[in-house]
Each structure stands twice: as structure tokens, then as C-alpha cells.
Amino acid sequence: MASLFFTAKAHGLLLRWIRPLLYHGIALTSGLVALGVLPIAETGQAWALNAYCQVTQADALAKENLRKSALSGDSTAQEQYQAMVRQHTEALRQCRSSTWPQRQAVWVRLYPCDLQPGILDALFDRMVNLGYNEVYVEAFYGGQVLLPQADNPTVWPSVVQAAGYERRDLLAEAIATGRQRGLRVDAWVFALNFGYSYGLRTDRQQVLAVNGRGQTTYSYAKEGASSNPDEVFVDPYHSQAQADYASMLGAVLRRQPDGVLFDYVRYPRGVGPNSVADSVDDLWIYGQASRDVFFQRAVNQQGLELMRRYISRGHLIDSDIQDVRNLYPNEPEPLWQSRVPSPPLQADQERPTPASLRPRLQAELWQLSVAHAVQGIVDFVKMAGEQARRTGIPSGAVFFPEGNQTVGTGGYDSRLQYWERFPTWMTWHPMAYAVCGNTGCILDGVRRVQTMIPSGAAPIVSPALAGIWGQATHNRPALETQMEALRRSAPNINNVSHFAYSWQDPEFDRVRKFCSL
Secondary structure (H helix, E strand, O other): OOOOOOOHHHHHHHHHHHHHHHHHOOOOOOOOOOOOOOOOOOOOOOOOEOOOOOEOHHHHHHHHHHHHHHHOOOHHHHHHHHHHHHHHHHHHHHHHHHOOOOEEEEEEOOOHHHHOOOHHHHHHHHHHHOOOOEEEEEEEEOOEEOOOHHHOOOOOOEOOOOOOOOOOOHHHHHHHHHHHOOOEEEEEEEOOEOOHHHHOOHHHHHHEOEOOOOOEHHHHHHOOOEOOOOOOEEOOOOHHHHHHHHHHHHHHHOOOOOEEEEEOOOOOOEOHHHHEEOOHHHOOOOOHHHHHHHHOOEOOHHHHHHHHHHHHHOOOOHHHHHHHHHHOOOOOOOOEOOOOOOOOOOOOOOOOOHHHHHHHHHHHHHHHHHHHHHHHHHHHHHHHHHHHHHOOOOEEEEEOOOOOOEEOOOEEEOOOOOHHHOOOOOEEEEEEOOOOOOOHHHHHHHHHHHHOOOOOOOOOEOOEEEOEOOEOEOOEOOHHHHHHHHHHHOOOOOEEEEEOHHHHOHHHHHHHHHOOO
């Protein structure tokens, strides 16, 4: 068969035509509807892939029909199906090795019904059909973990809780199914967002991050101050948070994914005025663990006392400076980490007055407080990445390109996602999700990341794009339009991912999500 290449427009029309036929021919079990069988193509042929390494309509339908026939017990169809899977695997490998980008990934959430016979095969077949050779499987999210109930050592409930499925390991089965098709399968896990279920635990209230108004991230979200009421963030300095996370991550890593991606490596994103942190009370550093580490950053007693007064009141007053001088007269000035001592006073110099020092000291304490909040995030993701690295599994960090911006005069994006400080031995996954009706703002986000890479470092940058093949959506160009613009703008980038698989197969996602085991 001669190779067949489609234009982007024709390809989009093809996908919109073929999807309704593909969505429902999934399985012969409860909750999923099987439609009629279409003619089966001959096997043993050379498989045609288009310019995006995607299979043709005929081949996709033929493989799906073989899968359904094999599932019903047809041994001949089973052999033909497995042969076709192997042939598509090899065709995709060859195509991706010579087609930009060499690694093209898709983000996916699995559901309990994916444990029904044949569903994982159907799901990963469709990923191969769309030209993906890597999959990011969501393994810890929304306060639940993709581990079997019978082997879940974590404090989070398992995604699959149906009776009779206690020992089925959906994550391990997904990894195996993807690898049968030559796919890299990575585990995608949330980091500091431990989820709503964690926020409900009476034995973990002290672990939640707290701001200067006495709000935990749980109460903050419930009051509508954050962008998502189900997001509950922990204090990254808390040893219990670190231990709980290490336990979860260790269980995921024992399934031997090809990589692990850390998402939500940040604090909550506030809404309205809460989207900007411009006061120390806005910072999530008031939990006991964070406060303890903050005070350890004092270099002398004057510094410690000023730090205490600053975060307790939210600002300094002139008398604070005179008070610490009186309390610790043998210390020339307050000091803390990063503060450079002043030159010794000359004989003819007078000691600066508290009123003259207060603005500068207060500004420096604000910067220290922000740096402390940021350092907690950086230390947490580094700790998690090192845990993965000890097992030989590479890791990556997911972030918003604009999550580290200053806002106005002295304010910061409330997420405090200073990704340029993330380990450069991790892959960096900027979520280039900007919306402006064209690719300009999307490319701006990627360029921002490339220009802010620390000097001498060379992390792999793997942008995540949001969209649908063959169709503009949510004021975003179609994926092929975004991909072509990215290829022209940043040809040195060779890893790209697409959020999300559910966008490509919304009906397939819906029936998988809402069916019952």
C-alpha cells in the first residue's frame, strides 16, 4: 500500500468523521455500547501513516474490529489483531524516529471501568492511532491514588474500590499494555496538592499549609478564595507531608513506570485579589513546621526577634528595632540568611535611627519570607525527584510559564511557582496553555522558559500543548497548527505533549468514566 499523507484540514475532517464510529465499539461489557462490525482489512501489509505518524481511517477501524472479534473468542482474529498491533508498533517507531517531535506524549486519566476486558487495549490502540509514543498516566490526583486496595500503603483511598477488584492493579496493567505497543508510560502525580480527602482527615490538619489569616488551604478553598475547591495544599516543610508523599511515590515507583512527572508543584492559585501575594499574610508559611524552619534562618537573636514580630504583625514599627537593640545590646544589627552585614561604623558615624532602618528591614523581611515560601516548594520537588532518581527512574516537573511572575509593585503570583529553580536534571514541562486565538501567546510562554534557563544548565524542555487534532477549540488553534508553529519557533525542542486524551476522545472518555464495574 502506498503511503498516504493528509493535509491538516483533510486530516481534521477525517478525525471528525471517524470518531463517532470509534467511540462506541469499545467492549461487550456493562456500561459500554458495542456497535456493528465493519469489514476487517487484510493483515501483513505495509501500514500507511500520515505526516503526524497517525494511522489511516481504514487501519484504525480494522484494528478495532479485530480487537472486538478477538474479545468474543475468535482465535484467528486474536492472532490477526496481535499481528496488527505489532505492525503498528513498528510503523510508529520508524515514523517517530524520523519525524518531529521524536517523543510525542498525551496526558490521560484512567477510570475503574478500564479494568473491563479489552478496554486498556482499546485505549492504547487509539493513542497509537493518533501518533503518540509516550503516555502520562495520572497516578495520584484529586486525593486518590491509582493503586489496588489490597496493596495501598498510603493515606489516600484507591481509585478502584469496586468489590472483587481489590487486587487488580490498574497502573501496572496500563504500563504493561502501553509497553506492548512500544509506548513509554510515565506516572503523572500531583505534588503539594494532596486533595480534598486529605483535608478531611482529622489526623492531618496540622500538615496543611496555613496563611497569616489562620486559614488552611482547605478552609481557603471552601470559602471560594482559590480557583478550585477540591485542591488542598500541604506545608512542604512538614515532615508528615514528606513521609506521606514518599510512601505514595515509593508505591508508584515500584510499578516501574518509564518516568514520573510532578504536577502542582506550587501553592494555590487565588481568584481575584487573592491571585496576588503582596503581604506576608498571603504567604502559606504560618504552619508550625514552616514557621520553625523560617526562624532557623535567623543568624542572630536580633534577627530572630524581628522575624517573629514581622510575621506575627505583618509589618514592623520603629519601636521593634529599638526593642531588639535593647534586648541584645551585644549584637550590632539584626541578621538572617541572605542579609549582608553592614560595614562597621566609623568613629565619626552615628548609629542609624530605627525610623531610618525600618523601611529597608521590612522590605528585606518581605523578600526573606517570599524566598522561604518558594524554597519549600523547590526542596519538596527536589526531594521527590531524588527519590525517583535513586530507583533509576527519570523525573519531570510540570509548571505554568507565568507562575513565577512578579505583579505590580512588590507583589507575586500567588502560586509562587519559581520553576527556574527546579532541578535541571529533571525534564521541564511548561504548560503552554495561553489563550489568545492564535499561536503567538503559546509560543511566548515557551520562549520565556527557554530564555530563563539558568546559565550553564541544559534541562530537557518538553512543552505541553492543549488542543484537539483537526479542530480549533476554546479559542485555541488546532493541535497541528500549534505543533507547526512550535516546530518553526523552537526546532531544538524534540519532546512535546498534548493535554489531554479526553479532549481527543470525549465520548470514549465519558462512557469509560461513568460506567459501572
